[in-house]
Amino acid sequence: MTPTIRTAMGVGAVYAIVLGAALLSPYDPATQHRDRPLAPPTRVHVVDRDGRVHLRPFVYADDESGPTYPVRFFAHEVDEDGSIGSRRLLAVDPPAHIFLAGTDELGRDQFSRLLYGGRISLGAGVLAGALALTIGLLLGCVAGFFGGWIDAAVMAASDLFMALPWLYLLLAIRAALPLDVSPGRALASVVIVIGIAGWARPARLIRSVVLSARTRDYVTAAAASGASRARLMLAHVLPEAFSVALTQASILVPQYTLAEITLSFFGLGVGEPTPSWGTMINAMLRQELSAAHWWLAAPAAALVVVSLLYHAAADALHQRSQVLPAGAWR
């Protein structure tokens, strides 16, 4: 298996997990287990207090004592009041709980919220990254290749876009929207704002690459031999800009995931009860200055893992796009 496929599978797996949140999460992300706020992660055992080994993993209801409750796989969730819920990968009968990553201050299952929140945060990152890169690649290439007043105009616009007070603008947009926006529409507005705010950086970088690429010998040679501008751009300059764009993507997607998280952190993203990693990290900071509730850091940890995966994937792609491996001349 090549590194490209390996890392692509890794990234794919993360997306598959968050997309499969409905099955993989043990609870609804909005369900409040009010008697269990800030509960630590539930310990799943195979050996009980008496030293007996159970074939089926089990949990204790509380304090690691009392009767054992087996973990059921692909079973229906059962509420405290006995009603039957939807099918879950993992389920235990009440009064026991299975909180794989503990609960937040309202007693909501962190693991479930992590998966559902991942949908929002990772989804927003990818969509906004795609939007920003598309605009950035387009404008950066155009500016770098044609130069002159087009270049000046694009660069002026990029300055403008980088200088604008985006948080302020977002406040204005958010405040002007109707109050009962669905999570989908709220997400869309967040993606559009981040995407439009973010094109300037990749555009500048890509422009500088195009600027130097178009003066390279083989490009000037191609131009001298009468290749059309469009062809030149597509055949010679774009591929070179593309490698920069990929590195950019590997940075931008986690960065825009962070942007969504920042917005949610300030309470301006997708509203409650829909989780986002931003609202979760906010809860962590609010709750903890002394690390007593370490499990609240799960969203931050997940974010780091996802970023590392992106990094590896981009690296692999980057290397594949080169004819010769880096450092081959050593």
Next chain:
Amino acid sequence: MAVKRALASAVLAAALAATAPGLHAVEHQPAGEDLMTIDGEVGTSGGALVVAARGEPKTLNPLVALDAQSRDVIWRTQADLIHINRETQRTEPALAASWTVSPDGLHYVLRLRRGVRFSDGHVFDADDVVFSFGAYLDERLHSPQRDLLLIGGKPIAVRKIDAGTVAVDLPAPYAAAERIFDSVAMLPRHRLDGAWKDGSLAAAWGIATPPGDVAGLGPFRVERIRPGEDIVLAKNPYYWKQDRARTRLPYLDRVTFLVVPSEEAQVIRLRAGEVDVLNRVSAQHAAALDRDQKASSFVLQDLGPGLEYHFLFFNQNDPAPSSVKPKQAWFGDERFRRAISLAIDRASLVRLAYSGRGTPLWGPVTPGNRLWANAEIARTPPSLDAARKLLAEAGFVRHADGALADRGGTPVAFSILVGAGNAALNGMAAIIQDDLKRLGIGVQIASLDFNAVLARVFESHDYDACLLRLVDGDVDPTPAMNVWLSSGPTHLWHPSQAKPSTPWEAEIDRLMQQQMTTLDGGERKRLYDRVQAVVADKLPLVPLVSPNIVVAAKRGLGNFRPAVLEHYTLWNVEQLFWRTTGRSGR
């Protein structure tokens, strides 16, 4: 910031007797100087105190200060004629050593304390008093204090009788008006008269003013301002209070307000010993501090509920935007509001959203207001069954899928507006959302920037329901008139009505007007109890939680007796002292 109006003059005599035992010491003072002796532990002079501030003060001018940071500093450097003791919640003499009231309660004669000097050494007299009230009441100046000095829309009149006496005439009867004088700083005429005459008084005493140009009658004077960093106050050598051992107060040489903008950083710096006092600690941080306070150098004090109350209210404005209009049939139905109140589990709100540091509320006056809270209001436990029954009575139907619909078949759903910055309110919103889901009501939480929230509540009226917090300025009911009168601009659910739109709002109007002019304290209490009972029954705002006031201070601070009226920790800053002398080097 406590301020404001009224208490029956009958109560006054009792209050005076209770709070002014030290006044007799006056006769033993050196000639011409009439120092006020106050109770409390006799301390040792010297040392410095560092208090964390969320931001820097914007101005040192009491006439125009709007923000809390400015007021926090200003009130360590200024003084008023009659003061509300933050601990007893009653009035006590301050710059006015004593006063008399005419039988109709309209005419006050205040005798000023003799020999008092401003922090620059200049003598304080009746001219300064007349000047100060003139400035506060000046329409061109737009002082935010001005509204508080109007009674029935007319200003009070202040006259000089002689250098040591002033007369104050009220335009209308007003239940013991001495609370009006609290937090009206007496300003030095010799420094500000010029600015007043040439129209620049509003811009005077900005933070760029040389500290030497600012003078006041408070325990401290401004020594140095470093913009964005800190503001250092030094002892006012002319302060007019002394302890029982006749040591002139304040004890401390310096008080520094250190700007620490983030709350996390404030907590960290308290732990690191770089800050001595935190005036307010949020419930979550209190939990974290509580865990490690035993081993450390500070104490955390939970004062219980203050005068702050958090509540939910529904938009009952008329006219209202068309998107809200159809829902107002529900919001206007008191059975609907009662059902909502019954469905909300207040115990969970306190336990989860406030980490247990709060008190559930069923009436609009918190238990922190010892003198005025109505103890009779029923503390109804949450009951989904009772709520469902009420909704059925009101014609709401529950569909098979559990969703609630009104008579016309419209599903019941609304949004709750909440300020994005307030963690406790946002936590409450999520819990209420979950509670109401059990009734089949769909709730969307709209978390907006706080200014946008207020713009919707006050200007556009474009919202369904809103979670908000109010802090009463004083224990007395009269400062809250604007909230309870149907014509009041802060009558949140339907402000500034031409005439009361419901019979019970008419009743509240009548009761509130009556308590304002009734001179008998017991009768006023009965009237205000009734107001609270009506609110608890009709629920124009659904009272939810009063957060506890939690403060923190370094160990060894003498006379540290935080109170639930602002300023929680420094209200008696002149009495604070360090038991150990280790800090005096600061």
Next chain:
Amino acid sequence: MSLVRVVGRSVVVRHLARALVELLAVSLIAFAVTELAPGDGFGQARLERQLSPAAVDALRSRAGLDRPFLARYASWVASVAHGDLGRSIAYGAPIAPLVARRALNSLLLVSASLAVTWILVLPLGVWMAARDRSADGRLLAAGATALIAVPDLLIAIALLLVAAASGVLPTGGVRGAGFTGAGRLAAIGDLVRHLVLPVAALTLIAAPPLARHVRASMLDALRAPYLLAAAARGIPYRRLLWRSALRAAANPLVSLFGLSFAALFSASMIVEVVMSWPGLGPMLLDAVRSRDEPLVLAGVMLSTVLLLVGNGCADVLLRAVDPRIAA
């Protein structure tokens, strides 16, 4: 100045003209945005201090907020053209002196961080590129990535916690509480001690993405055929890496330099708030919270100017470094 001679006077003039137009555009948009955002700073006073609508209106008109949008914008532009940034609503005082002191503090922090960041980032990025195939290079690259993923706020608070726990460094502010100025040398020492923490936070925030860019540019450069040829001719690896490859990678790096200044500047806002650094950050946060429009505008304009300066410098440098890019 030699740089001007290299790139030509017309380029500089054109840059200045463009900057002016951009500044105008930014100011108009920022003005419109503050206008769009509902509410004003007096809503809170109305709620908290029970002000009457009439009193609020009076305060609004004192702040000039009752005039129409275009009239306010026009008079604002006119006064800025005369070098007057207007008066802050909250402070009731002229803005220029308010902002100047804090801008200096911010600039001190940002330039210190800029220096530290680039001093760290260049060798690190080159090293990561050179050791791309070995475990240590990859580990470092992964570490940089992981740091990118940690929210800025978290980094700042974590550092603050570490400092508080160690007790070695002050946990905020720009000088010691009791510092009385016992001599110039001691004052500088005190300042440096207070700079360590915020600079460390800013470096941890800004360096990782930069290091990754340096690494990527170097990797590209190292693959160029002429370098392979040079290597084949036996030119030492070290020299290739630090001379030829770094020069080839310079173009994107120079544009990055301009960007990094802007990035540091915006990251410093959060760091300043957390570390109680008396710069523009806490002041602007306060201004945004209380809707102090003139102050917010001044802040936006100032950061725009700094950004334009950064970008302009990068562009001029780019032309100086790479003569192929025509003026």
